[in-house]
Amino acid sequence: MAITTTTTTVKAISSKPRTKPRPPPSSSSSPPATTTSKIKSSNYQPHNTDMAAQLQRIASSTRTPYEKKVWSLLCQIPAGQVSTYAILSAHLSSSPRAVGNALRRNPFAPEVPCHRVVATGGLLGGFKGKWPKDGEGITIDEKKMLLRREGVKIDDRGRVLGTPWSAFV
Template sequence: MMKTGSCSFGMWKVLVSWEGNVVHQVQFVRTAPEGLVPVQFTKFLAGRVDSFAPLVSAAVSGDSVYSRIYAAVSDIPYGETRTYGEVAFAADTHPRVVGNAMARNPTALIVPCHRVTAADGGLGGFTPDLQIKRDLLKMEGKRRRG
């Protein structure tokens, strides 16, 4: 049975829909219905854990280009970033396709799109607000791989 709940991250609500250990949707919204979320979300957003295990994203199943991108992004370790180009190489696609996939990521945080940045050192984008990406990277103590 699908469950939906929300928790807070700064001025935002994190709306989560899941069934068992499979997360189907994670969105940053201004208002959301009350309800419990898996404890991994509240612990992660409080900076107390660096993993959502055993939760997984429904978006990584299959062999579409987007599922390959989401799987590659899911492999980016906590506190590290990869460029759109690095993710594209890992998923055998183009950086613009990675950007499109990140903009449509149905399970932010579980598929940590905030860890994907521009090759020029810029942040790239983040929906609905780039400040969320800044805050998440700061919380994780972002460090470049290398």
């Protein structure tokens, strides 16, 4: 079954089987193959990341306008700070789940720092997005390692200590 829509209405519904196979996902939907290696190695230096360059990468990508907005906001969160899904979603007039879905699709991690977003109570919620090839998103342990490398304090229960950053412009 196929349902075709415009932005506000259903345009067509078909129960005919698909005659053509779906095209493979675009290469822009998967993260760089080096994401996990950057996390595990010393290549990623959070305090030396050129956020203007990251914003340019985001702007020139072929991703959705919403994903670009979310990822651009991530660039405002300073190294050593975290924000929450709820704070980002309130700034975007969106939902925490929509923010989480955009973070899961972030092909620019860790330089565009989705690891700096945590659950409202400070827990290191996880998004380990399944990618069509070349591995998966980061694990909670990798997220914890990145945050600690930036100086974020995390208790033994995996909860970030301190007040979430919320000074988005």
